[in-house]
Amino acid sequence: MPAPTLPSENPAAAVASVSGYAIEFDNVSIAFDEKVVLDGISFQLPHGETKALFGVAGSGKSTLLKLAMGLLRPDSGRIFVLGEEITRMSEQELFQLRRRVGIVFQESALFDSLKVYENVAFRLMEERFSAEEVERRVREALRFVELEQTYDMFPSELSGGMRRRVAIARAIITGPEVLLYDSPTGGLDPVTSNTIVELIVKQRDVSKTSALMATHRLQDAFTMATHQFDKATNQMVVLPKGQRGEVPLSFLILRDGKVIFDGDARELATSRDEYIREYIS
Amino acid sequence: MAFELELISPVEVAKGYVLAVQEYTLLSAQSLANFFRRPRYMGDMLQQADLIGVGSLPIVILTGLSVGALLALNAASTLQRFGSITLIGQLVSIGMVTELGPLITGLMVAGRNSSGMASELGSMIVTEQIDAMRALGTDPTKKLVTPRVGATAFMLFFLTIIADLLGLIGGYGVAHLLFGVDTNQYWTSVWQILVFRDVFTGLVKPVLFGFIIATIGCYYGISTRGGTQGVGRSTTQAVVAASVLILITDFFVTKLIFAIFGYR
Numbered sequence: 430m431p432a433p434t435l436p437s438e439n440p441a442a443a444v445a446s447v448s449g450y451a452i453e454f455d456n457v458s459i460a461f462d463e464k465v466v467l468d469g470i471s472f473q474l475p476h477g478e479t480k481a482l483f484g485v486a487g488s489g490k491s492t493l494l495k496l497a498m499g500l501l502r503p504d505s506g507r508i509f510v511l512g513e514e515i516t517r518m519s520e521q522e523l524f525q526l527r528r529r530v531g532i533v534f535q536e537s538a539l540f541d542s543l544k545v546y547e548n549v550a551f552r553l554m555e556e557r558f559s560a561e562e563v564e565r566r567v568r569e570a571l572r573f574v575e576l577e578q579t580y581d582m583f584p585s586e587l588s589g590g591m592r593r594r595v596a597i598a599r600a601i602i603t604g605p606e607v608l609l610y611d612s613p614t615g616g617l618d619p620v621t622s623n624t625i626v627e628l629i630v631k632q633r634d635v636s637k638t639s640a641l642m643a644t645h646r647l648q649d650a651f652t653m654a655t656h657q658f659d660k661a662t663n664q665m666v667v668l669p670k671g672q673r674g675e676v677p678l679s680f681l682i683l684r685d686g687k688v689i690f691d692g693d694a695r696e697l698a699t700s701r702d703e704y705i706r707e708y709i710s
Numbered sequence: 711m712a713f714e715l716e717l718i719s720p721v722e723v724a725k726g727y728v729l730a731v732q733e734y735t736l737l738s739a740q741s742l743a744n745f746f747r748r749p750r751y752m753g754d755m756l757q758q759a760d761l762i763g764v765g766s767l768p769i770v771i772l773t774g775l776s777v778g779a780l781l782a783l784n785a786a787s788t789l790q791r792f793g794s795i796t797l798i799g800q801l802v803s804i805g806m807v808t809e810l811g812p813l814i815t816g817l818m819v820a821g822r823n824s825s826g827m828a829s830e831l832g833s834m835i836v837t838e839q840i841d842a843m844r845a846l847g848t849d850p851t852k853k854l855v856t857p858r859v860g861a862t863a864f865m866l867f868f869l870t871i872i873a874d875l876l877g878l879i880g881g882y883g884v885a886h887l888l889f890g891v892d893t894n895q896y897w898t899s900v901w902q903i904l905v906f907r908d909v910f911t912g913l914v915k916p917v918l919f920g921f922i923i924a925t926i927g928c929y930y931g932i933s934t935r936g937g938t939q940g941v942g943r944s945t946t947q948a949v950v951a952a953s954v955l956i957l958i959t960d961f962f963v964t965k966l967i968f969a970i971f972g973y974r
Contacts, residue, residue: 500841521849528847538842540834552846555749599846 449512451476451607451639452497457506458686459492466492468686470506474607477677479633479640481650483708484683490643491535493683494609497641498532499523511606528552531600532609537592539584539599545571546580549599570598574628590621597628601636608632610642614649626652627665633677634658647709654678654694682708733933737855738925744849744856755857762823762858763865769818770869771876777814778877781805782884795889799899802881807904807912811874813960816919819866820952824927827858828948831931832941840932855928863920870916907971915963919956926952 452474459467466489474480482490495501496508499515507516511529518526539548547554550567558566571577574594584592593613600608610629614622626649632638634657644650657676659666668676680697682690682705690697690705697709744750785801831854834840843850878900885891930948934940 495841498845500844524844524847524849527845530845532842532845534838534842534845536838538838540839540842541837551848555846555848 450474450509451478451511452641453509454493454496455507455509457496457503457508459489459496459501459503465686467496467503467683470683470686470688472681472688472691474639474641475677476639477633477637478679479629479642479653479677480679480681481653482641482643482681482683483645483647483650484643486645488683489686490645490683491611494532494611494641494643497609498527498530528556528603529605530607530609531603531605533593533596533600533611533613535611535615537584537589537596539592539595541584543583544580545576545582545584545587545595548584548595549602551599552603566602567598570602571595573601574598575624590617590625593617593621593625594628597625601632601638604636605638608638608640610640610644612644613642614644614646622646622649623652627658629653630656630665631658635660650678650680651694730933734925734929737851737929737932738921740851741855741859741925741928744852745860747852749852751853751857754853755861758857758861759865761826762819762862763869766819766822766865766869767872769822770815770873773814773818774811774873774876775880777810777873778802778806778880778882779884780880781810781877782881783888786884786889790889795885795891796895797899798881798885798889798891799896800903802878802885803900803903804908806874806877806881808908809912809960809964811877812870812912812915812919813956815866815870815873815916816923816956816960817953819862819869819920820923820926820956821949823862824923824930824948824952825945827924827927828930828934828944829941831928832934832944835932835934836937836941850932855925855932858928859921859924862924863917866916866920866923867913870912874912907967910971911964911967914967915960918959918963922955922959923952926955 450473454470454472457467457470458465470493472480482493484490492501496503497510499508499510499518503516507514509515510526513526515523515526539545540551543551546564546567549570550563553563553566568577568580571580574597576591576594576598579587579591579595584595587595597613613625613629617625629640629642630653633640633653642650654676655668656665657668658664679693680690681688684704689702690700692700697705700706700709782798782802786795786798789795789798789801831840834843834854840850840854843853882893882896882900885896886893927948930944930951934944936943
């Protein structure tokens with residue numbers, strides 16, 4: 430099924446303002462109540478690339494995303510987002526930067542007292558856009574995730590998959606330069622998961638948005654590695670055999686708070702590490 | 711089956727309390743500073759004023775009337791013994807305006823709204839809605855805390871005036887119907903006994919109590935940990951802490967005003 434058009438197809442926005450990496454972690458550590466969750470994490474996310482973040486439950490994937498968003502502060506190390514060191518920023522400065530970054534939370538985190546359109550429009554209303562502009566863009570974003578009919582509904586009236594798609598609409602409505610997905614397909618049926626993966630692939634290939642995607646579903650990442658979004662047909666298509674893995678997608682695997690793999694699909698497939706081989710088998 | 715009891719160091723407990731006081735102070739200061747920073751959420755403040763003010767009106771009317779009537783009823787027997795039943799208006803007036811009006815209204819609104827704020831914000835914490843708000847570039851203290859603080863302080867001021875008036879009416883009902891005090895005599899004594907200090911005391915307190923109710927409710931809400939059980943715990947703690955703090959503040963404010971204006 431062809432996916433509808435993007436609310437904000439602006440590839441230039443993704444690469445215009447910055448030099449260096451979209452996200453860079455430099456020797457980042459964090460512990461909660463003396464339990465070390467991330468220990469000396471370093472990696473870079475180049476512009477326009479999607480990095481799939483793997484690890485068993487409790488390995489620190491969500492923590493890593495919250496650190497990248499500045500929602501948590503590391504105990505040590507430095508984090509750069511869109512060329513700015515967020516570890517040195519005050520909360521007020523972070524509010525400005527966060528407007529250029531979108532995030533989809535694990536449980537959607539929609540505002541349950543607001544209707545779907547108010548959730549999706551939240552950032553636009555904060556920036557005092559006109560009512561007509563807000564409605565136009567909200568409808569466009571909801572059409573993108575194929576949920577325009579939910580415009581006037583409350584989150585509690587939606588299924589888990591629909592809530593996740595509304596969360597995606599909320600994250601992309603302002604055309605962010607970086608997107609963070611926290612288990613976007615977790616707990617969803619295969620059909621809905623596929624729809625969400627298609628949305629992520631489209632965002633990657635058409636808008637060239639850099640993204641960090643925490644997941645434990647290897648099949649989602651492999652779909653992303655073997656498919657690309659075809660603008661002409663407006664749908665996700667399988668890459669020809671020789672080109673599979675030739676998409677801006679890399680993998681990062683966490684184990685016991687450390688990075689044990691950071692590379693592309695080909696390097697992952699040829700890794701000799703026993704844990705990794707077992708993980709991907 | 712053996713249970714292991716984990717002993718917590720008193721130093722850690724003390725540190726925890728100091729940290730809580732520090733965090734509460736910071737949140738309170740921030741909520742005040744936000745009144746002078748943009749963006750200002752007037753719509754949210756009006757919505758909260760409606761929820762807190764209009765929503766609390768029935769309970770304030772009921773308690774105001776009851777407390778005034780009870781005050782008159784209890785005082786009347788003693789006053790009658792000394793043949794001073796005509797002073798009942800003065801007693802109800804001083805009692806309601808300076809002390810019982812602000813205090814009872816504060817405690818009622820604390821019970822109703824501190825818990826409401828703590829549970830609402832606590833639920834938002836456990837469902838990551840506060841994190842989502844921060845991620846969307848919005849300061850939760852500006853959007854959620856400051857409107858509640860402003861609305862509670864503003865509405866409690868007017869709720870207290872309503873409670874005072876209803877307390878006086880309740881007192882009048884008892885004095886007139888049960889003890890035959892003349893209407894004109896009652897209302898004249900009510901009016902004449904009040905001096906600037908009394909009215910000032912009675913109107914400063916609700917503003918302070920409103921600030922306490924909202925900041926305590928919001929503080930316990932946004933420091934909620936531990937899922938739905940944590941939300942329940944925060945709700946209870948917010949009501950207890952707000953009520954205790956209102957009583958303590960009441961004592962010190964009264965003492966301070968006496969020190970400034972002198973005793974009656």
